[in-house]
Amino acid sequence: MTKKTKEPTLDFTTNWAYEPAPEDTKHITLKKQYDLFINGEFVKPNSKKYFATYNPATEEKIAEIAEADEKDVDKAVKAARKAFEKWSKISAQERGKYIYRIARLMQERAREFAVIETMDGGKPIRESRDIDVPLAANHFFYYAGWADKLEYAFPGRTPKPLGVAGQIIPWNFPLLMAAWKIAPALATGNTVVLKPAETTSLTALKLAELIRDSGLPEGVVNIVTGAGKTGAAIVNHPDINKIAFTGSTDVGKIIQKAIAGTDKKLTLELGGKAANIIFEDAPIDQAVEGIVNGIFFNQGHVCCAGSRLFVQESVADIVIRKLKDRMETLIVGNPLDKNTDIGAINSKEQLSKINKYIKIGIAEGAEIYQSSCAIPGKGNFCKPTLFLNASQSHRVVQEEIFGPVLTIQTFRTIEEVIEKANNIPYGLSAGVWTDKGSKIFNLTSKLRAGVVWANTYNKFDPTSPFGGYKESGFGREGGLHGLMPYLKF
Ligand code: NAP
Ligand code: MG
Numbered sequence: 253m254t255k256k257t258k259e260p261t262l263d264f265t266t267n268w269a270y271e272p273a274p275e276d277t278k279h280i281t282l283k284k285q286y287d288l289f290i291n292g293e294f295v296k297p298n299s300k301k302y303f304a305t306y307n308p309a310t311e312e313k314i315a316e317i318a319e320a321d322e323k324d325v326d327k328a329v330k331a332a333r334k335a336f337e338k339w340s341k342i343s344a345q346e347r348g349k350y351i352y353r354i355a356r357l358m359q360e361r362a363r364e365f366a367v368i369e370t371m372d373g374g375k376p377i378r379e380s381r382d383i384d385v386p387l388a389a390n391h392f393f394y395y396a397g398w399a400d401k402l403e404y405a406f407p408g409r410t411p412k413p414l415g416v417a418g419q420i421i422p423w424n425f426p427l428l429m430a431a432w433k434i435a436p437a438l439a440t441g442n443t444v445v446l447k448p449a450e451t452t453s454l455t456a457l458k459l460a461e462l463i464r465d466s467g468l469p470e471g472v473v474n475i476v477t478g479a480g481k482t483g484a485a486i487v488n489h490p491d492i493n494k495i496a497f498t499g500s501t502d503v504g505k506i507i508q509k510a511i512a513g514t515d516k517k518l519t520l521e522l523g524g525k526a527a528n529i530i531f532e533d534a535p536i537d538q539a540v541e542g543i544v545n546g547i548f549f550n551q552g553h554v555c556c557a558g559s560r561l562f563v564q565e566s567v568a569d570i571v572i573r574k575l576k577d578r579m580e581t582l583i584v585g586n587p588l589d590k591n592t593d594i595g596a597i598n599s600k601e602q603l604s605k606i607n608k609y610i611k612i613g614i615a616e617g618a619e620i621y622q623s624s625c626a627i628p629g630k631g632n633f634c635k636p637t638l639f640l641n642a643s644q645s646h647r648v649v650q651e652e653i654f655g656p657v658l659t660i661q662t663f664r665t666i667e668e669v670i671e672k673a674n675n676i677p678y679g680l681s682a683g684v685w686t687d688k689g690s691k692i693f694n695l696t697s698k699l700r701a702g703v704v705w706a707n708t709y710n711k712f713d714p715t716s717p718f719g720g721y722k723e724s725g726f727g728r729e730g731g732l733h734g735l736m737p738y739l740k741f
Contacts, residue, residue: 288476292468329492331471335470371588372454390714392435411735424554426453430456432498442493442494447483480503523724524652525651530571543658547561561659565664575638579623584635603655612648635656638660684704684705
C-alpha cells in the first residue's frame, strides 16, 4: 500500500481507502455526474436516470453516469448523420489533422487517463500507464496517417465511407477499445455513436471531453452511456450503417441475429480461450514469464489471454515448478500502487463468475493451486490460480473464464497439441514457445487463431491486424485491414 499523502489538486468526490501516489494524481478532477456527449456537448439523458460507477478495489462509488434510452440514441444518431454530410466531404488531410490532434492531446493527458482507467476498472496503474494509454494514443496516430492515403491502401479502387458507425465496447480495455473503434472510423470519413461498458464509462467520457477540446466538428463522435439496452438501441436503430462490437460471444450472437436481413455491416470481436504452447526446446525462463504475462496481465480479463497452457511432457515438471515459484512473487492488491502486478477484478459479477468456475474446476477433478499471497479484505480480488492435470473435456478448459485462472495440460507430440489447441469453439489467439523457426512456421499455419505469438505473448501494435475465427468473431481491427470494415468500394 502506498503512503498516505495530501494532494491539493485532488478533487475526488468520495473518500478513498487508498491514497494514490501523489505524482499519479496530479490534475485529476472527476465530476459527481457525467452526462451524454451528443453533438459536441454534454447533455442530460431523456430519462433523467443515472447509474453509479464504482472503484472495484475499494467498492466505493466514483461518480454517476447518465443512462441513455432509445430517444437519446436517436438524438446521437441524428447528430452523427448530420455531421457525416460535412465530415465525409472535408479534405482527407484535414481529417488526418483532427485525428493527430486527438492523439497529441491524449499524450498530454496520459497520466489523468491512466489513473482514471485504473480507478474505474481495477487494472494495475503500471499497465494503464505503460500499455493502455500509450497504445490508445498510438492508435490515433497510426490511423491519422492513413486518412489521406486511402487510395494507396487500396490501389485502383475508390474507397468511400459507410456513414454512421454504431460501436459497442467491453470493460477490459475501456480507453484502448474506444481508440480501436473511433480512430479507423474517423480516418475513413465515418461518424460515430459509441457506447462504453456500464462498469467502465469514465475514460470514454474523458475522451469525449478531449474530443470536444480538440475542436473536432460537432456530432462526428457521440458517446452514449448505459447498459445492454442502450447497446441494443444502437444496434436496432434504422439509420446506422455499421455495427462494430467487441464483447462476449453470447451478446455477439444476439447482435448478429438482430441485424440479419438489414444492410448494416457488422464486425464482431468476441471471446477467446487461447492455447499457449511450450515445447521442450523453448527457453524455459522466458517461457515462464510469457505464461505469467499471458494469463495474469489485466487480471486475465483479456480476450486473447493465454488461458490454456500446453507443456511438453519432458519439461512439464520444471515449467510448473518455476511457474509456481514465479506466482509467489506476484503482488495482488491496490491497483494504484506501482508495485502491484494483479489489480482488482472489474466487478462483483465478474468475481462471482470466476469463483463459480474455480468451484467447477475442483468438482471436475482438476488439481487446484493458488499462490499463497495475501489479498485485500475489501474489494474484488482473486488469487492467481492454476488447474493442474486439466483435461480437454473439462468446462474450465473449454469455456472462457476471463480471470486469473490457468488450466495446464501436457502433450507428447506436435500433432497431439495442434489437435487439442484447435479443439475449442474459439479461435482468437495462440502462443508458441520453441527454439526452432520451422516449428513456429508449422504451427502458425495449423493453429486456427487470428493471432499467433511466437516466443512472446500479449504484444499489441496498431499496425498489426487483430481478430478471430469461429466463435471469436469476424472482421479485423488494426493495421490496413482495420480500415476495410469502414469502407465501401
Ligand atoms: P458483453 O457483456 O458482451 O458486453 C459488451 C458490450 O455490449 C457492453 O458495452 C455491454 O453493455 C453491451 N451489451 C450488452 N448486451 C447488449 C445487447 N443485447 N445489445 C447490444 N449491446 C449489449 O461483454 P463484456 O463482459 O463487457 O466483455 C467481456 C467479453 O468481451 C469477453 O468475452 C471478451 O473475450 C470479449 N472481448 C473480446 C475482444 C476481442 O477483440 N475479440 C476484446 C476485448 C474483450 P453493459 O456493459 O451494460 O453490459
Ligand atoms: Mg467502475
